[in-house]
Amino acid sequence: MKVLYDYQAFLMQNYGGVSRYFGGLIEGLKATPNFHYSLRVIGGRNYHLSDLDRVRGNLFFRDKYRKSPHKATRINQKKTLKVINDGNFDVFHPTYYNGYFLKSLKKPLVITVHDMTYEKYPVFFNPNDSTPYDKRKLLEKADKIIAISQTTKNDILYYNDIEEDKIEVIYHGIDLKEELSYHRLAEVPESFILYVGSRFGYKNFVLFVEAFAQLSAHTPDLHLVIVGADLGIAEQELLFRLKVLDKTKVVAASDSELNFLYKEALFFVYPSLYEGFGLPILEAFRVGCPVLLSKASCFPEVAGDSACYFDANSIESLVDNMQVLLESEALRKEMAIRGKEKVREYDLKVCIDKTFRLYSDLV
Structure with a gap:
């Protein structure tokens, strides 16, 4: 089985919860038998892709187009659409909500919904931000939706008219086997x-x-x-x-x-x-x-x-x-x-x- 991921979260964040989620997920899935993946990211400086082994065999140029995010977005979309049109994958799991691929995609679509903050607290966001609209379209088109908590699932259903059985709650996790490391920071107050x-x-x-x-x-x-x-x-x-x-x-x-x-x-x-x-x-x-x-x-x-x-x-x-x-x-x-x-x-x-x-x- 081969899963295609895209650039979105890794380009829009240097650090952050969404890109951390996908980076950790891919890293963990790599050890699963019969799992293969493709990840196309050009540009950006995402910390969660700093381990080059994580993206070995994929397109990842750390600094190219870094100073031109709009150009980087266009290039990444073009590259991802080529992979989608070639069809050499089984499932597509985009890392955010831009639906640039919807007209081309012929394979199953999975999306992860991390929260419904835009919908619940619109006052805190730019009214011209297309994220709620983009998200709603993907929720309608998705074959499966991952909600990261029951609360998130309930909110998805409250704000959208979609089938409940499309949604599966899969909690975030933490690598309990990884040994904790500590690095002291200078000049940290005592209390x-x-x-x-x-x-x-x-x-x-x-x-x-x-x-x-x-x-x-x-x-x-x-x-x-x-x-x-x-x-x-x-x-x-x-x-x-x-x-x-x-x-x-x-x-x-x-x-x-x-x-x-x-x-x-x-x-x-x-x-x-x-x-x-x-x-x-x-x-x-x-x-x-x-x-x-x-x-x-x-x-x-x-x-x-x-x-x-x-x-x-x-x-x-x-x-x-x-x-x-x-x-x-x-x-x-x-x-x-x-x-x-x-x-x-x-x-x-x-x-x-x-x-x-x-x-x-x-x-």
């Missing part, structure tokens, strides 16, 4: 709360830093470490106004550096209003970092009673729950133990095996 990921609207970052500011006013040695992009001007102004700019450190971290931060953090906070799954939860669980989540979307489904929760719309609730975790070492230790037990339910091999069976059923 800190950890935030990981983007800080865009629905991520609820503003409410989080307002709550952190209230907490830090009474805890002078407490700091905030953010893993992600540099602070924008508006974010710097917000943190300055809240008098916590000097208590905030922003870092770009490799996987081993991120493991170190999870290990050293007092706890990890994920305040988002909505996620399709929330892979950082598993990362924190595996290392033994206590987790505080908004009681929203898929979080209770994914984490169960192995995390603490707060009301996603209440600063007071977030402050109170951070205070409890801050003051109770016993609670932090208990949640760390629960998280390490919970993460065993999310072995990446289960995700890989279920995806392989889904492909096989279409061939």
Whole structure:
């Protein structure tokens, strides 16, 4: 069996959850008997394709067209359409929602839906963004749809009139056999709360830093470490106004550096209003970092009673729950133990095996 993947997620992200999902999936499937794949990516600098063995025998030119994303998109579409028209594959699994291939495709189509954020919170997105429309078209045309949580499946059905039996829930996984590595980061504060990921609207970052500011006013040695992009001007102004700019450190971290931060953090906070799954939860669980989540979307489904929760719309609730975790070492230790037990339910091999069976059923 041969599965064709395309360029989309790997070109639009240097790092990110979608390209990480596909990179890990392909890497795991490579070890499956009777599985072959084709991946065509020209341009881009995606971290999850940095292992050249992962794309051996495929077209991947790391820097070509990097400074011309529109040209890179056109070239990638042209190359992928040639493969589609040649027909030397069994299943097509595009890595995002652009349906440039729909008129040419004659083989089974699988798509993965990572969340329904555009549909649920349109106020946070450009009204001219075609993603919801593109996604809807692919949902209608797909032979099989992978939803990464039951919450995501429910939301797909709520916003689209499609057959439920086309959708299969396959949870994200984490490689439990891979030995954890830790790389110490310099100048990390001794006592800190950890935030990981983007800080865009629905991520609820503003409410989080307002709550952190209230907490830090009474805890002078407490700091905030953010893993992600540099602070924008508006974010710097917000943190300055809240008098916590000097208590905030922003870092770009490799996987081993991120493991170190999870290990050293007092706890990890994920305040988002909505996620399709929330892979950082598993990362924190595996290392033994206590987790505080908004009681929203898929979080209770994914984490169960192995995390603490707060009301996603209440600063007071977030402050109170951070205070409890801050003051109770016993609670932090208990949640760390629960998280390490919970993460065993999310072995990446289960995700890989279920995806392989889904492909096989279409061939």
